[in-house]
Amino acid sequence: MDYIVAGELPAELGNLNLVRFNIHSNRLSGSIPFSMFNLSTLEMVDVTTNYFSGYLPSTMGFSLPNLQRLYLGGNRLSGVIPSSITNASKLTILDMGNNFLIGTIPNFGNLRLLQTFIIGGNNLTGDSSRFFSSLTNCKYLKFFDVSNLNQISGVLPTSIGNFSASLQLFSAYGCNITGAIPSEIGNLSSLDYLLLDRNQLTGFIPSTIGKLKSLQRIYISTNKLEGYYPRRALPVEQSWRHGSKRQYAQVDQFLFAWVSTNWNLPVPLKLWNLNDLLQLNLSHNSLSGNLPSEIENLNVIVDIDFSWNQFSGNIPSSIGKFQSLASLSFAHNRFQGSIPPSLGNIINLQSLNLSFNNFSGLIPKSLEELRHLEHLDVSHNRLEGEIPTGGHFANFTAQSFMQNYALCSETRQQFPPCGKAHKRSRSKNVVSLMKYILPPIIAVILAVTILLIVRRQKSNKDAPHSEISLHLEWRRISYRELEEATNAFGESNILGSGSFGSVYGGILSDGLNVAVKVFNLQSEQVRAIKSFATESQVLSTIRHRNLIRIIGCCSNTEFKALILEYMPNGSLEKWLYSHNYFLDMLKRLNIAIDVALALEYLHHGHTFPIVHCDLKPSNVLLDEDMVAHVSDFGIAKLFDEGESTAQTNTLATIGYMAPEYGTEGIVSTSGDVYSYGVMLLEMYTRKKPTDEMFSEEMSLKSWVSHSLDVNTITEVLDTNLHGREEENFSKRDQCVSSILALAIECLTDSPTERINMREVVVSLQKIKAIFLAR
Numbered sequence: 001m002d003y004i005v006a007g008e009l010p011a012e013l014g015n016l017n018l019v020r021f022n023i024h025s026n027r028l029s030g031s032i033p034f035s036m037f038n039l040s041t042l043e044m045v046d047v048t049t050n051y052f053s054g055y056l057p058s059t060m061g062f063s064l065p066n067l068q069r070l071y072l073g074g075n076r077l078s079g080v081i082p083s084s085i086t087n088a089s090k091l092t093i094l095d096m097g098n099n100f101l102i103g104t105i106p107n108f109g110n111l112r113l114l115q116t117f118i119i120g121g122n123n124l125t126g127d128s129s130r131f132f133s134s135l136t137n138c139k140y141l142k143f144f145d146v147s148n149l150n151q152i153s154g155v156l157p158t159s160i161g162n163f164s165a166s167l168q169l170f171s172a173y174g175c176n177i178t179g180a181i182p183s184e185i186g187n188l189s190s191l192d193y194l195l196l197d198r199n200q201l202t203g204f205i206p207s208t209i210g211k212l213k214s215l216q217r218i219y220i221s222t223n224k225l226e227g228y229y230p231r232r233a234l235p236v237e238q239s240w241r242h243g244s245k246r247q248y249a250q251v252d253q254f255l256f257a258w259v260s261t262n263w264n265l266p267v268p269l270k271l272w273n274l275n276d277l278l279q280l281n282l283s284h285n286s287l288s289g290n291l292p293s294e295i296e297n298l299n300v301i302v303d304i305d306f307s308w309n310q311f312s313g314n315i316p317s318s319i320g321k322f323q324s325l326a327s328l329s330f331a332h333n334r335f336q337g338s339i340p341p342s343l344g345n346i347i348n349l350q351s352l353n354l355s356f357n358n359f360s361g362l363i364p365k366s367l368e369e370l371r372h373l374e375h376l377d378v379s380h381n382r383l384e385g386e387i388p389t390g391g392h393f394a395n396f397t398a399q400s401f402m403q404n405y406a407l408c409s410e411t412r413q414q415f416p417p418c419g420k421a422h423k424r425s426r427s428k429n430v431v432s433l434m435k436y437i438l439p440p441i442i443a444v445i446l447a448v449t450i451l452l453i454v455r456r457q458k459s460n461k462d463a464p465h466s467e468i469s470l471h472l473e474w475r476r477i478s479y480r481e482l483e484e485a486t487n488a489f490g491e492s493n494i495l496g497s498g499s500f501g502s503v504y505g506g507i508l509s510d511g512l513n514v515a516v517k518v519f520n521l522q523s524e525q526v527r528a529i530k531s532f533a534t535e536s537q538v539l540s541t542i543r544h545r546n547l548i549r550i551i552g553c554c555s556n557t558e559f560k561a562l563i564l565e566y567m568p569n570g571s572l573e574k575w576l577y578s579h580n581y582f583l584d585m586l587k588r589l590n591i592a593i594d595v596a597l598a599l600e601y602l603h604h605g606h607t608f609p610i611v612h613c614d615l616k617p618s619n620v621l622l623d624e625d626m627v628a629h630v631s632d633f634g635i636a637k638l639f640d641e642g643e644s645t646a647q648t649n650t651l652a653t654i655g656y657m658a659p660e661y662g663t664e665g666i667v668s669t670s671g672d673v674y675s676y677g678v679m680l681l682e683m684y685t686r687k688k689p690t691d692e693m694f695s696e697e698m699s700l701k702s703w704v705s706h707s708l709d710v711n712t713i714t715e716v717l718d719t720n721l722h723g724r725e726e727e728n729f730s731k732r733d734q735c736v737s738s739i740l741a742l743a744i745e746c747l748t749d750s751p752t753e754r755i756n757m758r759e760v761v762v763s764l765q766k767i768k769a770i771f772l773a774r
Helices: 011-015 034-038 083-087 128-137 158-162 183-187 207-211 269-273 293-297 317-321 341-345 365-369 420-460 479-485 525-539 572-577 585-605 659-664 669-685 700-709 726-746 757-773
Strands: 006-008 020-022 027-031 044-046 051-053 069-071 093-095 100-104 116-118 123-127 143-145 151-153 169-171 193-195 200-204 217-219 224-226 236-242 245-251 256-258 279-281 303-305 310-313 327-329 334-338 351-353 358-361 375-377 382-386 406-408 494-497 501-507 513-519 550-555 560-565 620-622 628-630 645-647 666-668
Touching: 011 034, 123 128, 128 151, 128 158, 158 183, 183 207, 269 293, 293 317, 317 341, 341 365, 479 501, 479 513, 513 525, 525 550, 525 560, 572 620, 572 669, 585 620, 585 628, 585 669, 585 726, 585 757, 659 666, 659 669, 666 669, 669 700, 669 726, 669 757, 700 726, 726 757
Parallel strands: 006 027, 020 044, 027 051, 044 069, 069 093, 093 116, 100 123, 116 143, 123 151, 143 169, 169 193, 193 217, 200 224, 217 256, 256 279, 279 303, 303 327, 310 334, 327 351, 334 358, 351 375, 358 382, 382 406
Antiparallel strands: 236 245, 494 501, 501 513, 513 560, 550 560, 620 628, 645 666
């Protein structure tokens, strides 16, 4: 039986003649005794995945002459990496990843026996050319990981081609690396995994990548690369088991292709000939056109994600031949026509997302035959007819079918029933519409369209488009233009201020109202630059009605600003606490739903989860129609594939942080759910979680929980809601009670027991439907 050990390590360990010391994956905390680093007999130390804190002794490398393997990853170690570690010349494995280490990366070139080198997930800095070049001395290196939070400025040097011929993993994502991918990378003949996503890489993908015959996965998304993949497909070595004998075959295909480089070119036809492709992700580009019939060549594909593009036309019925396909997403495109019934032939399909398209007709009954289908989303289309009830359809929420043309159901309260009379009258109405009403409407539309085109062409000769920038991708805007737009960043133009800097209102030269978020580089430069980089990265990859939209940026060594869409109605905080502002029950509920939809997209609708980390009323902005937009992603976290939690030393706002965030620095989507629960309570009580009435004995959560238990909800309700809707007080109180009870569910102490944002959205929409029906 395995036991989990807690507590601290005794200093007396340094008195033992230890050779190997292994206590990984426990709950040990405190500092690692300095005496441990004086044991000249040590050959292996493994303390990974604990809660150790403190710093490493500066002399640690001088007294460990026999140390071969050092595992320190997954703790809370702080301070710098002692340069003396490079004297432990017998080291073959060095893992310091996922700590809070800071400072400059030492020169590790002396550790010539290194096979595994992991320092990713820290806050380290260094010059990329010098750092990468130093590791070319490590001729046995197989695994190299400096990814995530390390800010290694500069470019990838050509010396990268001199890395060990046995290198299998090269991971440097999220490091702020600039410049081009050097062609010398093709010399790394044993490379299996190349991870360079979330950097600032530019230029074209070198054709020499085609020489990497062992390459299985390449991640280069969220960069500034351009052009096509090399004409020749990347050869990889594919292996499989056949009885007890392993066989190998050489194929000229990718196994995995993960592409997100802001393509706006046609998809190369050669891509569809990669008939051994297992995973294809083309999401978040500007790809257009129809899916070619050649897509059926991907006959062993397991995962397809074409979301957030501009694909159009029909889905070819041949897609039903993909018997191995487990996940398929065509969300946020312009597909039309009917959903092919052949999808029901994909027997292994587990996830199907066709939302935000122009699909019409019925939901195929054949989808009921998909025994493994766990997730389905056909919302925001033009579908009609009855929602199927067989198979796993009973497990799918109403949100999966919302915003369609005319769906009906006998079992779902959110949709009208599908009785026979309803069907006959509907059919009759459609015939009448087609025969008598539709022709004159079309004629009027055509006439108005022609008139508008003529007027627009005439006015174009004399006047510029004041809103043209709304239709452009986010752009670079000069400092001078921003200075003119904001009256030289005058105090009268300030919309708000925070720890990052200030936000100014302004009008660009084309007449567009914007909000200019200027980062304060004078007082806290490192924090401001990191916040600017994080927010730029997040905002450039997300698109949703309820998220703030970025228009452009201005960035140089002395000034950094983001240009965002202007929200004329200010923040939710202003509407809750300022005089002469009032939100009635329905407006508060609509705002709550808007924010929930935004978080649902960040947690479940994006390629990988994004955690906002600082949700509160001041970060919820309202447009001219009082539609809510979540803003301020300065400390947000983007998770990688398979990640569900992360650790951070950046604190969010007191009162809104989840318990595990405030005490342990653990960040997850559940933390956002907790913050949302606090904000939901605040919206209906008009009490901040830090209000002076609350103390250690009574919090906002316990105060509301008690009122729910004893049915005295009016005592916690915002007094502004008393009297204004007194004639509907019963309906009001029932609605508020349901909302506050939902908020308490979001505030469960254990993150694993909290509900998720999909469940929150469904509950709120049901509450709204009941509220409006009474």
